[in-house]
Amino acid sequence: MPSNMKTCPTCLRRRPLVDFPAGGGGLPTHPLCRPCVKEGVKRRLSSRIRSRRQSKKACAQCGQLLPMALFHWIPASRCHHSYCRPCHAAYMAERYRRLKAGKAF
Numbered sequence: 001m002p003s004n005m006k007t008c009p010t011c012l013r014r015r016p017l018v019d020f021p022a023g024g025g026g027l028p029t030h031p032l033c034r035p036c037v038k039e040g041v042k043r044r045l046s047s048r049i050r051s052r053r054q055s056k057k058a059c060a061q062c063g064q065l066l067p068m069a070l071f072h073w074i075p076a077s078r079c080h081h082s083y084c085r086p087c088h089a090a091y092m093a094e095r096y097r098r099l100k101a102g103k104a105f
């Protein structure tokens with residue numbers, strides 16, 4: 001006999017199935033109840049907004065507070081480069097110029 005009650009794993013409240021939104025991927029209902037789904041969405045949104053607000057970094061070269069998009073992401077170190085893209089480009093150009101000069105002489 002199918003139960004029309006379900007326990008939400010987030011709030012641990014036993015609720016009727018109508019309190020659970022429809023689930024995707026062949027699931028009859030979403031695993032979390034509506035309030036928890038809403039809470040989760042809100043939390044995800046606010047954290048996204050917060051990270052967007054904090055997404056500025058001071059460049060170690062020019063000292064300007066610039067958006068994260070202007071810094072190279074280094075996957076190996078799982079962090080952003082300490083130089084902004086223009087400074088990094090200038091640094092690389094300078095390094096390349098020196099290397100070339102070193103080879104030429």
Ligand SMILES: [Zn+2]
Pocket residue numbers: 008009010011012013032033034035036
């Ligand atoms: Zn819940």
Ligand SMILES: [Zn+2]
Pocket residue numbers: 059060061062063064083084085086087088
């Ligand atoms: Zn810079």
